[in-house]
Amino acid sequence: MAPAASGLRKIAVRSIAWLQAGPMMLVFALFFLLPLVLVVIVSVWDYNEYEMIPAFSFRGYTDTFEGCVANLPELCTILKTYLKTLKLCLLTWGLTLLIGFWVAYFLAFHVRSKTWQIVLSLLCTIPFWTSNVIRMIAWIPLLGRNGLVNQGLIGAGVVNKPVEWLLFSEFSVVLALVHLFTFFMVVPIFNSMIRIDKRLIEAAYDAGASGWQTLVNIIIPLAKPGIVIGSIFVITIVMGDFVTIGVMGGQQIASAGKIIESRLSALQFPAAAANAVILLGITVLIISALTRIVDVRKEL
Amino acid sequence: MGDKRPRSFYILALFFSAYVLFLYGPMIAIYILSFQGPDGGLTFPMNGVSLTWFGKVFSGGGIVDIGAAFKRSLALGLVVMVITVVLSVAAGMAFRKPFRGATMLFYTAIASLIMPSIITSLGIALEFRLIDDFVNKHGADVGLGWLADGYTTAMGLFSSGLGAHLTWTLPFGLLIMFAIFNRFDGRLEEAARDLGATPWQTFRHVVLPIILPSVVGIGLFGFTLSWDELARSSQAIGSVNTLPLELQGLTTTVTKPDIYALGTLTSAVSFVVIFAALSVILVLQARQRRQGSDAGKGML
Numbered sequence: 001m002a003p004a005a006s007g008l009r010k011i012a013v014r015s016i017a018w019l020q021a022g023p024m025m026l027v028f029a030l031f032f033l034l035p036l037v038l039v040v041i042v043s044v045w046d047y048n049e050y051e052m053i054p055a056f057s058f059r060g061y062t063d064t065f066e067g068c069v070a071n072l073p074e075l076c077t078i079l080k081t082y083l084k085t086l087k088l089c090l091l092t093w094g095l096t097l098l099i100g101f102w103v104a105y106f107l108a109f110h111v112r113s114k115t116w117q118i119v120l121s122l123l124c125t126i127p128f129w130t131s132n133v134i135r136m137i138a139w140i141p142l143l144g145r146n147g148l149v150n151q152g153l154i155g156a157g158v159v160n161k162p163v164e165w166l167l168f169s170e171f172s173v174v175l176a177l178v179h180l181f182t183f184f185m186v187v188p189i190f191n192s193m194i195r196i197d198k199r200l201i202e203a204a205y206d207a208g209a210s211g212w213q214t215l216v217n218i219i220i221p222l223a224k225p226g227i228v229i230g231s232i233f234v235i236t237i238v239m240g241d242f243v244t245i246g247v248m249g250g251q252q253i254a255s256a257g258k259i260i261e262s263r264l265s266a267l268q269f270p271a272a273a274a275n276a277v278i279l280l281g282i283t284v285l286i287i288s289a290l291t292r293i294v295d296v297r298k299e300l
Numbered sequence: 301m302g303d304k305r306p307r308s309f310y311i312l313a314l315f316f317s318a319y320v321l322f323l324y325g326p327m328i329a330i331y332i333l334s335f336q337g338p339d340g341g342l343t344f345p346m347n348g349v350s351l352t353w354f355g356k357v358f359s360g361g362g363i364v365d366i367g368a369a370f371k372r373s374l375a376l377g378l379v380v381m382v383i384t385v386v387l388s389v390a391a392g393m394a395f396r397k398p399f400r401g402a403t404m405l406f407y408t409a410i411a412s413l414i415m416p417s418i419i420t421s422l423g424i425a426l427e428f429r430l431i432d433d434f435v436n437k438h439g440a441d442v443g444l445g446w447l448a449d450g451y452t453t454a455m456g457l458f459s460s461g462l463g464a465h466l467t468w469t470l471p472f473g474l475l476i477m478f479a480i481f482n483r484f485d486g487r488l489e490e491a492a493r494d495l496g497a498t499p500w501q502t503f504r505h506v507v508l509p510i511i512l513p514s515v516v517g518i519g520l521f522g523f524t525l526s527w528d529e530l531a532r533s534s535q536a537i538g539s540v541n542t543l544p545l546e547l548q549g550l551t552t553t554v555t556k557p558d559i560y561a562l563g564t565l566t567s568a569v570s571f572v573v574i575f576a577a578l579s580v581i582l583v584l585q586a587r588q589r590r591q592g593s594d595a596g597k598g599m600l
Contacts, residue, residue, distance in 0.1 A: 013397050014397070014398075014399050014400070016394075016397075016499075017394040017397045017398075017399035017402075018394070018399060018400075018401075019394075020390040020391060020393050020394035021390070021391045021394035021395070021399065021401070021402070021405055023386075023387045023390060023391075024387045024388070024390070024391040024405065024409075024470060024474070025401065025405055025408075027387065027463070027466050027467075027470060028405070028408045028409065028412060028467070028470070030463060031420075031424055031427075031463030031464065031466060031467050032408065032411075032412045032415075032420065032423075032467045033408065034423075034427060035420065035422075035423025035424045035426060035427045036415075036419070036420075036423050038423055038426045038427050038430065039419065039422060039423045039426060042426055051433075052429075099319060102312060102315055102316075103315070103316055103319050105312065106312040106313065106315065106316045107316075110305075110308075110309045110312055110313070120316070123320060124319075124320065124323065127323045127324065127327060129524065129567065129570040129571060129574055130327060130528075130563075130566075130567040130570060131527075131528040131530070131543075131544050131547065131563070131566055131567070131570070132528060132530060132544075133530060133544055133547045133548050133551065133563075134327070134330065134547065134563035134566065134567060135326070135327060136551075137330065137551055137559065137560075137563065138326035138327045138329060138330045138563075139326050141326075141329045141330065141333055142325070142326055142329060148329070179322065179323070179326070182319070211306075211308065232414055233414065236414045236415070236416055237416070239416055240415075240416020240417055240418045240419060240531070241416075241531070242418055242531070242534075243530055243531055243534070243548060246548075247548065247551050247552075251552065257416065257418045260418050260419075260422060261418065261534070261535075264422060264425065264535055269425075269426055269429060272422055273422065273426065276418070276419045276422050276423075279416060279418075279419065280415075280416070280419055283416060287414070
């Protein structure tokens, strides 16, 4: 009798768990998984100017890569766009990692009291309470033609007419992306660093390691999971971004996300979907390469 | 602790201060500029101080109907907040027991978190587009004739828009629940059970009061993430716009400080909501400390 009763109990516990997790599963199924499947399916549909046609066709892809073979060795639009997106992504990633690592390092190893750690982290979080668009346009009064930076440069006699490339350029795009997303790098790296046993560092010091050796051989390897998680966040955001690149690039710079958006506004759903599949593929490749470096699962 | 700080401390402290300045500088610039005088422009120097541009925002003078967008964003944010809290707490409870699909749900949530927003947004747009096409073409055949008459779209703030926002807020909610239950003392529930409490009573009188401060935190995340959400709304919201979308639209057309005034106002809303939530959390924590243990106090 007892095993049957405990079996029943197990079933009861499981079904309660299912009831509890069910609603969330349903939301993800309806608004995340199903849409993703549809993107893949529709990417191989046919289309004309005003509707999509449920018939198998690679037009979405062939249109996307139009002229890519014919124009070789000249790069076609799509490849150029992806290279540009990758370049912006790489620059942003490098800068956010550099800044994020040292900010996290300072908070984790140099700020000694817990209270100060909390206060300083909060200080870095507050800007996130302001919408991204506002944080972007906040650069205009600084970088614009008559902005503070130009006024300063002219006032100091460095240049005699306003520098034009400060705003609506790749420079301003990367600057805004770094401004918006560095903290996504700080949080996971800080999380990894705070778990490092301080005695390891003391041991390294006692064994005669220099500060640099300790950093390279102890801290960086142990902070790697955080670095990878932060990198995944920054890279996926920047690869798919079209808002920041749009606003800060003055709608002049093409990006992978921007292609999808403009295809969509032309109601070319299959073409947009094909581009989304390509973007998804590249993002997944980058992430799986990154997760191969460390086992991220252990960190979550 | 009295030992001398190394030189690297001062270098990094300087670096950290520069980072904070970098974070705050631009935003403070637009908060100040929103008080620009009536004849002033988008950049410094200020041409007097006034509330003109705030007045312009409220009177809708020239730019979009901010009031309507404001109300829409607020309503959507509140609904997202409630659903996020309920589903996250339920799923968080479920994850404390083994159940089939737990790993799958966890990875789906993580995938939803790092998926480039434009892809999620496109998928949801596609899904609703297909529903619309279906109803329009076959509505009458399958007994939806009543629906097909005058039907335009199933897309809307509280269908596709809500779904899009939930794919963003629920992963955060779930991760916070994991953090809560990682340090939750299960013996408290056992004690309640031993005293004869039903599962619901245990949840209502033991678990919920303990996790309440963090649950308020989930609500806070839910609301602010939705309030500032832009990329996922961009394609999935239907014909009406939320406040961040209006703001993004304005960046390309408006050349007056009213956009800064709008930015200052939306930031103010975020700040008010966050401080309200934080004070609720503090009150709850203080109450917990007061009532946390009545051992030996003879309270019956």
